[in-house]
Amino acid sequence: MTTASPGDDVPDGGRYGETVFRPEQAGEGERIDFGALAYDDITLARLRALGVGPGWRCLDVGAGTGTVSRRLLDEAGVASVLAVDRDVRFLAERPVPGLDVREADITAPGSVPGRFHLVHARFVLMHLPEREHLIARLAGLVEPGGVLVLSDAVDLTTDRTPTTPYTAVMRAMWQGLRATIGTDISWVPSYPHLLRAAGLLPVAAEVHVPPLVPGSPISRFWADTWERSRAAMLATGLVDTRAVDEAIRYLASDACAALSAGMLTCWGHQPAGRR
Template sequence: MTTTAGPTAERYGDHLFHHGHPSEFARLSAMAAALDPGSRAHLTGRGVGPGWRCLDLGAGTGSVSRWLAEQVGDGGEIVAVDQDVRFLSGIEEGNVTVVEADVTAEDFAPGRFDLVHARFLLMHLREREAFLARVVDWLRPGGWLVVSDAADLGTPSSDNAAYRATMAAYWHAVAATLGSDITFGRRYPRPLAALGLGNLGVGVHFPVVAAGSGIAECWRLTLEQTRNHVLATGAVTAETIDETLRYLAAPTTWDLSLAMMTAWGRKV
């Protein structure tokens, strides 16, 4: 496991969470199923509608881009950006443009968009704050920035010890490997306030972990993919991870895990 943060440090998708992993599409789809209701509510609350020009950063499977495309209609425009666009094939028709790029190296014309959206991207970017400052330039005056990231509000208070320990080790492993910051979203909307945005707000979407739920399936696939990294922390044993996987699949399980913190602000 690497802890270096220099230019050669491992980044999201280099190895861990690479889109070529056999279960990555299923993992991101399960995540999207758990989060989309919250994202749609928050975006609807910002008034997204016909004619809007929207940028979806780190678009993943494109579930939000696709939904935005329906909201803005033929007169609007969606630009969906991801460093790996293999899961976005098929959405590029009509008002959707797909761009394969590292978002931190990309640039757009100042004032081009009515809405910039990024879900579960900033927490994984090592240069999240500097990048966020650049993103604001791409908004027109009055345009909305809507960003969502995870906060681990659910597992520390779980009464299942194996689940508590495994999730703590998981967040430690992704921080050490990718530089991911599980505390960034918990501080919303302060990072947006620091950029001078107005009309600030925060919403919390808290999916319930139960057998067959999108979030339980997402965790099953995530722990499967990160198992060696979680074990390498030395904080949990293979048996503890397996006990957690049985807990996530049990028909009697009702629990909480990550909360999706969504912050929004308007360029003045």
């Protein structure tokens, strides 16, 4: 996944993929794929509903293991996909015709050449500083008549949500990741406004919340994510290691009664007359 650029906005704990969620750590590709299993069908359905298909040139930012990139080629029949990530080891493992891989930091000026009919980024911007500036930059990569599609996490847990092993650890995770690598989902509901401010018209958004069913991909994704961010959670003082272990067991049990963090997807069109 593409992460933040060096500079004053980078937290002391480093960037995504360094202190937490390191790609060289055993099983990290599998963790990413659990998330893909939970969300890819929703993502592909939305992209196809937006008209993505034959002849389209696509940019997939923070492409991870490349599941969306490959499905765009295999199922939507697009002409090409440029998959960009700061670390491309998972993308390079499974090359396919039409898929170009570029190791680059999307926050660096000029890191991606050209313009595209589709620019897509999922679970990327939530980990980055200077988000409004970056949204404007991504919008500038969209061909007139094309579309920018951004997806990130939203958490439906509120102050009135009953405290359970799940809610306690999820709250600690968001706080720990924000302190460690700068992850911030609080601004994600403002996507429609930010895309409109970037000159895209019309814009719209939707939210998908996958069910937390024992053994499901999303439940396994969260359990694995908590394991890998355990140190960041413990540093908050909100939970101890026993609480994390209890939450992982809770996810795998029939006693689990919780709402997963969801995925907000927002899209905006580059006006056809713009050059």
